[in-house]
Structures are given as structure tokens and as C-alpha cells.
Amino acid sequence: xxxxxxxxxxxHKKEINYSNRGMSLEDDINISNKYYREIDKAYxxxxxxxxxxxxxxxxxxxxxxxxxxxxxxxxxxxxxxxxKGYYIDFEAKQTNKKTSFPLDNIHKHxxxxxxxxxxxxxxxxxxxxxxxxxxTYLLMGKDFITxxxxxxxxxxxxxxxxxxxxxxxxxxxxxxxxLKIIDEILEVDKK
Amino acid sequence: xxxxxxxxxxxHKKEINYSNRGMSLEDDINISNKYYREIDKAYxxxxxxxxxxxxxxxxxxxxxxxxxxxxxxxxxxxxxxxxKGYYIDFEAKQTNKKTSFPLDNIHKHxxxxxxxxxxxxxxxxxxxxxxxxxxTYLLMGKDFITxxxxxxxxxxxxxxxxxxxxxxxxxxxxxxxxLKIIDEILEVDKK
Numbered sequence: 001x002x003x004x005x006x007x008x009x010x011x012h013k014k015e016i017n018y019s020n021r022g023m024s025l026e027d028d029i030n031i032s033n034k035y036y037r038e039i040d041k042a043y044x045x046x047x048x049x050x051x052x053x054x055x056x057x058x059x060x061x062x063x064x065x066x067x068x069x070x071x072x073x074x075x076x077x078x079x080x081x082x083x084k085g086y087y088i089d090f091e092a093k094q095t096n097k098k099t100s101f102p103l104d105n106i107h108k109h110x111x112x113x114x115x116x117x118x119x120x121x122x123x124x125x126x127x128x129x130x131x132x133x134x135x136t137y138l139l140m141g142k143d144f145i146t147x148x149x150x151x152x153x154x155x156x157x158x159x160x161x162x163x164x165x166x167x168x169x170x171x172x173x174x175x176x177x178x179l180k181i182i183d184e185i186l187e188v189d190k191k
Numbered sequence: 192x193x194x195x196x197x198x199x200x201x202x203h204k205k206e207i208n209y210s211n212r213g214m215s216l217e218d219d220i221n222i223s224n225k226y227y228r229e230i231d232k233a234y235x236x237x238x239x240x241x242x243x244x245x246x247x248x249x250x251x252x253x254x255x256x257x258x259x260x261x262x263x264x265x266x267x268x269x270x271x272x273x274x275k276g277y278y279i280d281f282e283a284k285q286t287n288k289k290t291s292f293p294l295d296n297i298h299k300h301x302x303x304x305x306x307x308x309x310x311x312x313x314x315x316x317x318x319x320x321x322x323x324x325x326x327t328y329l330l331m332g333k334d335f336i337t338x339x340x341x342x343x344x345x346x347x348x349x350x351x352x353x354x355x356x357x358x359x360x361x362x363x364x365x366x367x368x369x370l371k372i373i374d375e376i377l378e379v380d381k382k
Contacts, residue, residue, distance in 0.1 A: 037307075040310075042311075043267075043304070043307050043308060045267060047239060048238060048240065048241040048242065049239065049242075050239040051240075051242055051260070064262055065259065065260075065261060066242065066257065066259065066260040066262070067259065068256065068257065068258065069242070069257040070255070070256060070257065071255055075236075076234075076236055080271065081278075082278045082307075085278070085311065085312030085313070086278065087273045087276070087277065087278040087279075088278075113234070116228075119231075120233075120274070120276065121276030122273040122276070
């Protein structure tokens with residue numbers, strides 16, 4: 001399995017840091033979510049990385065040190081929370097490809113999870129960054145699932161993001177203002 | 192800090208297992224949430240325990256073993272998810288006390304989180320088990336916050352749960368049918 005993208009709370013090692021680009025989308029989202037909380041706009045968090053713990057030491061009564069553990073595959077998306085009374089749920093991924101987003105980036109049970117959230121009236125989407133194009137798109141779960149159900153391809157072409165997705169522009173604060181797009185979608189739905 | 196209550200994915204050690212009662216509420220909730228997912232009723236998950244990883248080994252290119260890590264204090268509640276389009280958020284705790292629920296069971300930032308969820312129209316509550324009384328209550332976030340704001344006590348008396356809370360009866364499936372109570376509350380709110 002792949003290692004989860006590193007975060008501030010995660011490990012730092014040369015073997016991983018070559019994929020430094022891999023950290024930046026996550027960092028952008030974490031910083032943006034923190035900003036949303038600070039201005040009391042939304043309460044959206046990244047879920048902790050699931051870890052299977054196999055050995056724990058107790059050097060003293062109230063202290064525990066994990067001595068052996070393994071990364072596990074997440075069964076849901078990485079981010080969820082609350083915005084304007086809506087349940088928000090999304091997965092964030094980046095790719096170094098220029099013409100498509102490979103679907104092996106999203107696990108089967110994550111796709112299943114996205115379907116469930118859609119069916120139960122949550123707001124679910126992907127945030128996909130094309131690193132080499134320096135473009136980040138929000139693709140609604142509905143459009144993601146439609147693509148998967150109608151195509152046998154193992155990737156989603158970049159053109160589909162251009163057509164169905166929403167480009168998230170870099171801003172000063174929050175760095176990645178993805179809720180602006182959710183606002184626009186909610187506004188359209190109201191009409 | 193206290194160790195998180197053990198789960199299937201967590202460690203098993205004699206030092207912890209004496210608090211076997213400490214596992215049962217969490218187990219009941221996890222099993223109930225699994226059942227809710229199986230019957231396509233709700234998608235509510237326990238968040239993974241936050242862990243600070245300080246050492247990782249790479250015995251081979253695609254394998255990572257965590258060699259040192261520490262439990263961190265969660266900044267939000269343990270469970271969240273989606274039910275009927277509503278954002279659901281709760282914390283579950285049990286106590287061996289018979290006459291009150293000690294508030295040091297709930298961290299300050301968790302109380303803050305509960306306030307935020309309330310203000311932003313999420314459905315937030317506590318599930319509290321009085322182990323020795325063999326009773327489990329659901330207490331809505333509104334009533335929990337009201338108590339905290341109006342009292343200087345370091346615990347919530349059992350009588351407050353009797354008065355304001357909802358007793359969750361043991362069932363066969365799901366074991367702890369807490370969404371039945373949420374249904375009743377939503378029904379009352381509609382009227």
C-alpha cells in the first residue's frame with residue numbers, strides 16, 4: 001500500500017520527502033480548513049491516518065509509547081465536517097500527469113463511500129491538483145460517479161475536469177477557497 | 192494523558208484490559224454503526240486515534256513500519272458522519288460513578304467543538320454509559336452546553352441525565368439504537 005501523504009504530525013524522512021509536491025495540496029487544505037475555523041465559517045477536519053498498533057510499551061503508569069505499528073488503508077475519504085448545516089465530505093489527490101487523473105488514486109471502498117454520501121444527501125466531492133499544470137479542480141461527487149459508471153477507462157481525462165469541474169484559484173486567505181465553489185453550487189440549487 | 196479506549200485495530204495488553212468495561216461502549220457503538228451502514232441507514236464512523244509518529248523504518252521500498260509513535264489528544268469528538276442529510280457528531284464516554292458523570296472525561300477543546308457544531312446546525316450529542324447502573328444515555332449537545340454554562344460543578348449529576356437525557360435501550364440489532372432517539376427528536380422538531 002501507499003504511504004499516506006505526510007502532515008505536520010507525520011513522519012519526516014528523505015525517502016518520502018522527494019514527493020514534496022505530495023504534501024502541498026494537503027498542506028493547502030489543512031491551512032484553509034484552519035482559517036475557516038478561525039473565522040467561524042466551517043468545521044472541516046482531516047481524519048487521522050488509520051494505524052494498526054501491534055506493540056505498546058509503558059515506561060510508566062501514565063505513559064504509552066507505540067513501538068510497532070503499520071499504516072492502514074482508509075475506508076472513507078480523508079476530510080469531513082460541517083458547513084452551513086450541511087455534511088461535507090471530500091478526498092484530495094494530486095497527480096503529476098498532465099492529460100488525465102489516474103483512478104488508482106481512489107480506492108474502491110472510497111468510491112463506494114462517495115456513492116453512499118451522495119445517496120444520503122451529503123455534499124461530497126474530489127479536489128484534484130494537476131501539479132505540473134499548477135491547476136486545482138473541485139469535481140462534484142455526482143460528476144465523478146457519472147464518469148465512472150459510463151466509462152471503462154482507468155483514468156479521468158483532464159478535459160473532463162475542464163468541462164465538469166470547477167477551477168479553484170489560489171488566494172491569499174484561505175489559500176484554497178474551495179467553499180466559495182460550494183457556495184455557488186448551493187446558490188444554483190436554490191434557484 | 193489517558194490512553195484511547197482500545198478497538199479491534201488497537202493494541203491488546205494486560206495493563207489496559209483490566210478496564211475491559213471501557214471497551215464495551217465503544218464496541219457497542221462500532222457494531223451499531225456497522226449495522227447502520229449494512230442496512231444503508233447512516234454512514235457514521237469512529238475517527239482513527241490521532242498518533243504522532245516519530246520514527247519509521249523502511250525494510251523495503253513499499254513497506255513502512257512505524258517504530259516510535261505517541262498517542263495524541265483528539266481535538267474533536269470521536270464519531271461523526273451522515274444521517275438523512277444531517278451532519279451527526281458525538282462523543283461517547285462511560286463512567287464507573289453511580290451518581291454523576293465527571294466532566295474531566297471531556298476535554299476543553301471537545302466542549303468548544305460541541306459548541307461550534309451546535310451553532311452551525313449540526314446534530315451533536317454525548318452518549319454516556321453509567322457502567323455500574325447498566326444504563327446508557329444520549330444527552331443532546333444543547334442540554335450539555337446549557338448545564339456547563341449554568342453550573343460550576345465538575346460533574347453532571349446522574350439526575351440531569353434522567354431529566355434531560357434519553358435512555359438508550361439495549362436491542363438485538365443494532366445493539367445501541369441511538370438513531371431511534373435522533374429520529375424522535377427530529378420528529379418533534381418538525382411539529
